[in-house]
Amino acid sequence: xxxxxxxxxxxxxxxxxxxxxxxxxxxxxxxxxxxxxxxxxxxxxxxxxxxxxxxxxxxxxxxxxxxxxxxxxxxxxxxxxxxxxxxxxxxxxxxxxxxxxxxxxxxxxxxxxxxxxxxxxxxxxxxxxxxxxxxxxxxxxxxxxxxxxxxxxxxxxxxxxxxxxxxxxxxxxxxxxxxxxxxxxxxxxxxxxxxxxxxxxxxxxxxxxxxxxxxxxxxxxxxxxxxxxxxxxxxxxxxxxxxxxxxxxxxxxxxxxxxxxxxxxxxxxxxxxxxxxxxxxxxxxxxxxxxxxxxxxxxxxxxxxxxxxxxxxxxxxxxxxxxxxxxxxx
Amino acid sequence: xxxxxxxxxxxxxxxxxxxxxxxxxxxxxxxxxxxxxxxxxxxxxxxxxxxxxxxxxxxxxxxxxxxxxxxxxxxxxxxxxxxxxxxxxxxxxxxxxxxxxxxxxxxxxxxxxxxxxxxxxxxxxxxxxxxxxxxxxxxxxxxxxxxxxxxxxxxxxxxxxxxxxxxxxxxxxxxxxxxxxxxxxxxxxxxxxxxxxxxxxxxxxxxxxxxxxxxxxxxxxxxxxxxxxxxxxxxxxxxxxxxxxxxxxxx
Numbered sequence: 396x397x398x399x400x401x402x403x404x405x406x407x408x409x410x411x412x413x414x415x416x417x418x419x420x421x422x423x424x425x426x427x428x429x430x431x432x433x434x435x436x437x438x439x440x441x442x443x444x445x446x447x448x449x450x451x452x453x454x455x456x457x458x459x460x461x462x463x464x465x466x467x468x469x470x471x472x473x474x475x476x477x478x479x480x481x482x483x484x485x486x487x488x489x490x491x492x493x494x495x496x497x498x499x500x501x502x503x504x505x506x507x508x509x510x511x512x513x514x515x516x517x518x519x520x521x522x523x524x525x526x527x528x529x530x531x532x533x534x535x536x537x538x539x540x541x542x543x544x545x546x547x548x549x550x551x552x553x554x555x556x557x558x559x560x561x562x563x564x565x566x567x568x569x570x571x572x573x574x575x576x577x578x579x580x581x582x583x584x585x586x587x588x589x590x591x592x593x594x595x596x597x598x599x600x601x602x603x604x605x606x607x608x609x610x611x612x613x614x615x616x617x618x619x620x621x622x623x624x625x626x627x628x629x630x631x632x633x634x635x636x637x638x639x640x641x642x643x644x645x646x647x648x649x650x651x652x653x654x655x656x657x658x659x660x661x662x663x664x665x666x667x668x669x670x671x672x673x674x675x676x677x678x679x680x681x682x683x684x685x686x687x688x689x690x691x692x693x694x695x696x697x698x699x700x701x702x703x704x705x706x707x708x709x710x711x712x713x714x715x716x717x718x719x720x721x722x723x724x725x
Numbered sequence: 726x727x728x729x730x731x732x733x734x735x736x737x738x739x740x741x742x743x744x745x746x747x748x749x750x751x752x753x754x755x756x757x758x759x760x761x762x763x764x765x766x767x768x769x770x771x772x773x774x775x776x777x778x779x780x781x782x783x784x785x786x787x788x789x790x791x792x793x794x795x796x797x798x799x800x801x802x803x804x805x806x807x808x809x810x811x812x813x814x815x816x817x818x819x820x821x822x823x824x825x826x827x828x829x830x831x832x833x834x835x836x837x838x839x840x841x842x843x844x845x846x847x848x849x850x851x852x853x854x855x856x857x858x859x860x861x862x863x864x865x866x867x868x869x870x871x872x873x874x875x876x877x878x879x880x881x882x883x884x885x886x887x888x889x890x891x892x893x894x895x896x897x898x899x900x901x902x903x904x905x906x907x908x909x910x911x912x913x914x915x916x917x918x919x920x921x922x923x924x925x926x927x928x929x930x931x932x933x934x935x936x937x938x939x940x941x942x943x944x945x946x947x948x949x950x951x952x953x954x955x956x957x958x959x960x961x962x963x964x965x966x967x968x969x970x971x972x973x974x975x976x
Contacts, residue, residue: 586840594837594844597828601817608815611777612832612886613803622838 402718406671410581417573429569430641431685435678436576437637440583442661442673444630449659450668451591452623453603455527457655458514458534462507462628464650466635468541469503471553471645478556496559496566500636507632508625510537515624519617531652541647552646559640566640576637580674583630587670590626599623660698664705665712672714679713730755730894730924731776736785738771738948745771746782747948753894753941758916758925760935760956763945764968769928772945773898776926777809778802789894803832808892810883810900818872825871825882826857826889833890853889861885861915877908884915888923895919896926901934913938936960944968 413432420428441463448454476483476492484490493499518529542550558566566572590596598619601609609616639645648654657680665676683701687694709716731753738746745768753759763769774780776787778799787795794802817825827850831837834849844850858864861881866874874882880900887895897916901909913934919925920938929935935942936956943953946968952959959965 589841589843592843593841594827594831594839594847594850596840597817597820597824597844598831598837600820600824601828604817604819605815607779608811608817609828610798610800611803611809611811611815612829613800614828614832614837615800619837 398719405717409671409674413577417570421570426569429573431681433569433573433576433641434638435681436573436580437634437641438658438661438681439674439677440576440580440637441631441634442658442665442677443580443583443587443670444627444634445658446662446668446670446673447587447590447599447623447627447630449662450670451596451603452599452620454519454620454624456518456530456624456627457527457652457659458530458532459627459631459658460652460654461514461534461537461650462511462631463635463638463654463658464537464541464645464647465510466503466507466632467639467645467649468547468553468635469506469632470499470559470636470639471555472547473499473502474555474557474559474639475547475553494557494560496561496640499559500633503636503639504629504632507635508629511625511628511632512621515621515628519620519624531655534650534652534655538647538650538652541650548646550647552644552648555639555643555645558643572641576641579633579637583633584670584674587630591670595619595622660702663712664702666709666714667712669711669714672712675713675717728755729753730790731926732786732788733772733776734786734788736772736775736782736787738768738775738780738782745948746775746785749785749945749948749950751943751950751953753924753926755893755924756921757940758920758927758938760939760942761926761928761945762930762932762935762942767945768948769945770898771948773809773896773926773928776896777807806891806893807896808887808890808894809896809898810880810887811898814876814879814883816871816879816883816886818870820871821867822858822863822869822871822874822882823854823867825886826854829886829889830854830857857885857889860888862911877904877911880904880908880912881915884912888919892923894924894926896928898928899930900927901929901931909934 416432417429420426445459448456472483473493477494482489482491514530514533518526518533521529547553558572564571564575566575591600598609598614602616602620606616635649638649661676661680662673664679665674666672683698684694687697705712729752733749733751736746736749749772761769775782778797781796786793789805789807817828820828823845827844830850830853839847855864858867861884863878863882863885866878871879871882884897884900900912904912909931916925916927917938927935927939939956941953942956942959944951944959944965951968952962952965
């Protein structure tokens with residue numbers, strides 16, 4: 396079969412499956428799966444955004460969860476102030492809390508992007524191992540900052556009593572929330588797919604292969620890598636905002652480096668540099684966690700060998716197994 | 726007096742005890758093919774890296790078009806029209822041949838901060854891509870991943886990328902290295918076809934290539950310019966023969 400055709404068939408099949416899944420789940424009386432798959436879609440957004448860094452621009456960030464956490468805390472903190480009827484900020488101007496999704500979700504994306512801009516601007520002055528360590532260090536700094544932030548629950552985190560409001564939608568309804576996540580994941584995949592094939596995208600992919608050559612062409616690699624880091628951070632922030640809504644709970648655990656590691660596993664499992672792969676990776680990871688955890692709390696013991704086998708034998712992860720053929724980009 | 730495109734004065738660069746560039750003076754005349762030769766370890770690539778801004782000299786000055794660029798960063802120099810090919814082929818193996826070229830085309834035409842449009846479909850790329858590929862005879866390879874090209878073709882692609890946007894100074898660091906004789910002939914033809922339209926600094930080991938192409942030859946020994954003269958004079962110079970050419974010239 397033509398690999399390109401096979402790729403489209405596979406993507407269409409997965410899309411169709413995700414589209415009818417909640418309907419099938421309600422018919423079978425297994426509504427629980429709707430919320431499990433909402434989680435999968437949200438983690439998929441975070442994993443796809445990390446793939447932009449790991450798979451396309453060659454920036455190995457071990458602090459990606461920081462942006463997920465920041466996105467979720469923006470939603471959590473605005474909710475808290477709205478519920479307590481207490482202004483979030485009084486000087487130099489007054490900022491009130493909010494539960495409006497049209498405000499807090501874009502704001503979560505924006506704040507994550509700003510954090511990514513600052514962290515990226517500093518981290519990208521280093522390369523290789525140092526870059527890995529400095530992104531990890533920043534993420535852990537932010538983690539401990541929120542752990543010590545007693546006002547918002549410290550390491551106990553913050554409970555939300557409801558999900559964000561959106562005009563015409565009831566996000567408290569799991570079905571509607573699921574389709575919102577699916578829509579946002581689809582839009583994010585569309586954007587990232589266009590991105591990696593754009594003039595910006597070839598610069599980024601060029602950087603991962605040979606940054607010195609990019610500079611020799613008269614392109615300042617730093618600016619492009621930073622922009623990519625910000626885009627990835629914004630994507631993670633979106634995932635964080637959705638995750639806060641999905642669980643109605645935010646905690647510093649979302650910024651812990653173990654979550655950064657899990658996102659990395661999802662990308663590798665699904666297929667590095669494939670964009671659609673990390674969606675499969677997120678699904679495989681969370682489903683394995685879900686089902687293995689039923690039998691043993693040491694489920695990581697079984698996930699580990701599985702990951703090793705996938706990484707050794709399927710170079711492009713589950714995506715490669717499904718789609719096969721040559722590399723379409725990267 | 727002829728117009729100088731590049732002037733290097735009293736350049737010094739050392740790595741610990743090793744003096745890689747020693748009080749080096751060098752003038753490159755506009756429009757010339759200026760060859761740079763010297764035994765291994767003479768500091769040819771170190772000099773090239775200082776000209777392109779990969780590394781900075783310890784002291785001395787580099788003047789390009791009457792403008793001092795000694796401490797200017799590499800990407801800014803590239804924008805001023807200094808293009809290079811590397812001693813070890815530097816192309817983007819993970820991109821297609823067309824994407825490699827598109828990258829160079831976009832780089833020469835402002836920024837690449839376009840996030841949505843396909844990289845190969847912008848007007849500036851479609852207008853220049855075919856010509857740029859044809860110039861280095863790679864039109865038929867456009868859709869292939871660069872990693873699948875032969876060694877000679879990779880070289881051609883690299884030179885082609887350096888030529889996009891019509892640089893004024895093209896630095897070719899051992900372009901013939903590792904090429905078969907067929908590839909050498911092809912690339913020599915390409916370089917001589919550029920004569921006059923672009924000033925070229927050619928770092929090369931292949932003496933036949935140097936003496937057939939160059940207008941001027943500089944001989945570098947231990948980071949020092951021992952002689953800059955016409956190919957004929959360099960060929961017959963006793964000091965050069967002793968230092969470098971040895972038997973290879975008579976052979």
